[in-house]
């Protein structure tokens with residue numbers, strides 16, 4: 087959709103590069119792509135690139151704007167996907183002179199009045215950098231940007247390039263991701279039993295409960311007792327029937343059995359961490375807030391991140407940082423943590439941040455740092471380890487068919503390429519085994535309006551499946 091929000095359209099070229107190359111080989115510019123400067127990032131629309139190539143890097147070159155050139159290749163891995171990818175790049179851009187029109191008008195965009203950008207950028211150059219957290223995931227494969235501290239606060243002004251005329255929600259009210267798409271995928275009927283196995287603040291659960299009505303029932307699971315309490319208040323206000331359990335969705339069959347339910351008609355899982363968890367400094371999820379390094383979604387049990395970092399082998403830590411965080415300095419960070427814990431535990435967020443920065447040979451960034459926070463990927467990987475997020479998802483997917491009634495439907499929202507791959511593979515295998523009659527061929531992505539209104543949705547992907555049999 088043409089973007090007329092008042093930023094200068096950039097006609098940029100994106101090329102996919104093998105590791106080690108920073109610029110596309112001469113004469114091989116790679117797939118055409120249009121990068122539009124938008125409220126808080128750069129949106130890349132491009133042609134589908136065949137296959138996933140996780141080790142390719144994306145280089146962006148500005149074109150069509152005299153006096154502006156790309157200063158750096160995007161230091162990230164990525165591929166273009168069908169509908170385009172929102173890279174969440176933050177362009178630190180010295181805009182061209184007022185009144186300038188690009189040689190090629192990007193996707194019919196209107197050239198707006200030009201306003202100066204932050205002073206730290208080089209004159210006459212485009213520097214493509216990252217916003218905090220989450221980006222690399224999106225950059226790599228459309229991985230998640232689910233860390234709310236990395237994203238502009240709902241209702242708050244985007245940090246840098248937030249000139250937009252579109253309304254944003256005024257308060258920090260909770261906005262469930264892909265709600266309409268989930269509703270459509272689940273096709274709920276009055277009287278259905280629906281399970282929300284990642285209840286959070288009941289953002290999905292309340293509308294789903296209303297959809298099943300008086301004769302229906304909602305089962306809600308969450309690891310986090312505080313979220314359950316909050317969700318309970320929201321659900322109680324509907325006056326409809328629901329049952330909540332403080333439980334891991336990896337144990338879904340047992341949770342249903344406890345309630346005397348032999349199967350549900352629909353189930354939703356909205357994976358990952360909730361903003362309430364990030365926002366509470368004491369939970370230790372945030373690299374921006376000094377606290378004990380906890381990171382447990384369920385603070386009543388399990389190993390804290392501090393304890394985990396004390397016990398894990400250096401090799402396993404390096405592997406986790408690489409595989410769950412795609413952290414390029416995984417080995418160096420694992421090394422420095424292994425050395426540092428010999429003298430005292432790595433048990434605070436600030437200490438972990440400082441060690442990551444030490445491993446990278448950079449100072450700890452101050453607030454307002456305009457790029458991906460150096461510790462963001464490490465925090466993500468450690469959080470996923472602490473909460474066994476991949477293992478739990480694998481268990482849920484394995485049990486799912488036995489928990490759905492014939493014709494029952496499931497929708498899973500993920501923000502991480504590894505999780506999305508698990509879901510996709512499981513649904514495909516389920517279909518080939520006759521467990522599912524239909525599955526989403528492609529992930530369902532949020533539309534422009536949702537991405538704009540709710541930055542957390544940017545990297546969300548939803549996949550659905552229908553259990554074989556007739557409801």
Ligand SMILES: C[S@@+](CC[C@H](N)C(=O)[O-])C[C@H]1O[C@@H](n2cnc3c(N)ncnc32)[C@H](O)[C@@H]1O
Pocket residue numbers: 260261262263283284285286287288289290291307308309310313333334335336356357358359360383478
């Ligand atoms: C992204 S939030 C869900 C938000 C929710 N859909 C809403 O709109 O309010 C994810 C929630 O799932 C919970 N969670 C994560 N892993 C879980 C697991 N294995 N079992 C149960 N709950 C889990 C987290 O504690 C968090 O509250």
